[in-house]
Amino acid sequence: MVRTFHLYKYSIPVDSQLILRHRFLKKREGLLVQVCCDDAQGWGEIAPLPEFSQETLEQALEQTVAWLKEWTMTTNKLSLEHLYPSVAFGLSCALAEMKGLLGEAGNYQVAPLCYGDPDELYAPLNQMQGEKVAKIKVGMYEANRDGLIADMLLEAIPDLQLRLDANRSWTLTKAQMFAKYVKPEHRARIQFLEEPCKTPAESLQFAQDTGIAIAWDETVREPDFCVEKQANLAALVIKPTLVGSLQRCIQLIEQAHQCGLKAVISSSIESSLGLTQLARIAQQYTPNTVPGLDTLDLMDYQLVRAWQGSSLPLVGLDSEFVEPLAMD
Secondary structure (H helix, E strand, O other): OOEEEEEEEEEEEEOOOOEEOOEEOOEEEEEEEEEEEOOEEEEEEEOOOOOOOOOOHHHHHHHHHHHHHHHHOOOOOOOOOOOOHHHHHHHHHHHHHHOOOOOOOOOOOOOOEEOOOHHHHHHHHHHOOOOEEEEEEOOOOOHHHHHHHHHHHHHHOOOEEEEEEOOOOEOHHHHHHHHHOOOHHHHHHEEEEEOOEOOHHHHHHHHHHHOOOEEEOHHHHOOOOOOOOOOOEEEEEEOHHHHOOHHHHHHHHHHHHHOOOEEEEEOOOOOHHHHHHHHHHHHHHOOOOOOEOOOHHHEOOEEOOOOOOOOOOEEOOOOOOEEEEOOO
16 A cells, blocks of 8 residues: 655735735635555645634645655554644545545535625526525625625515625624624525624524524534524534534434534635535535535636536646645
């Protein structure tokens, strides 16, 4: 048994208007890893998300190299549990692909993502087959404006289901201001509002007061998080790059389903290679749920593997955006 690996660093320009919490993201950077065992091979992407990941890309690279070097020098199975989330996820995907454990079919149906102008949603929604689901980022503007936009969309498109994400940006009072502008008869078509308030306790209070279902996102990644059924909790949003290994993600999905909750696989703005793997994970483990993967159009290029239906140019390992890393 001969184990080898190749490592690449990528840097892809992104939409200059993209704001992650308190900074503009001008380029998306990450690592691509290829692991090989005899004739079998697999790929993974390791891309800590600035402002959200606990680790930097430099820290991820250092840890990845150390783990891979140890992996090539043994025939034993090495643990991923002590690694940074992005490293654990990327390596676990590469190993799963190499072992033939990651299904080829992907769920490429996406919930269109709206960062500001709701008019952007009409065209993609009209083209959707089956369940019409869209996602809106809220909490960046006034709460009453967000409420008015959500209500307007629900009014205009009678079969629309909305997902909203506030990233814990509201006080309970502001969250209730949002709800005030959503008609009671429309609230049931909000599939969930991710983390409306600054604390989980306030978010649960908001849901109880308004009847608007909520979902956990940041809460899923807290060290003491335990999946449990709670009133008005509809879903767990799982961002594997921020959560950890594929095995950890599968465990969360299974626990969510046991509690009657949706599990939604969601992007951390990975490249097209990482996104296609997320689509495959979504198809394999959450086949009846539309994943949250509508982030590719934020980028100027696709990388190595193409996303189904995308017209963005595809670049390979030999492009100016990819640098092979020598591991001496």
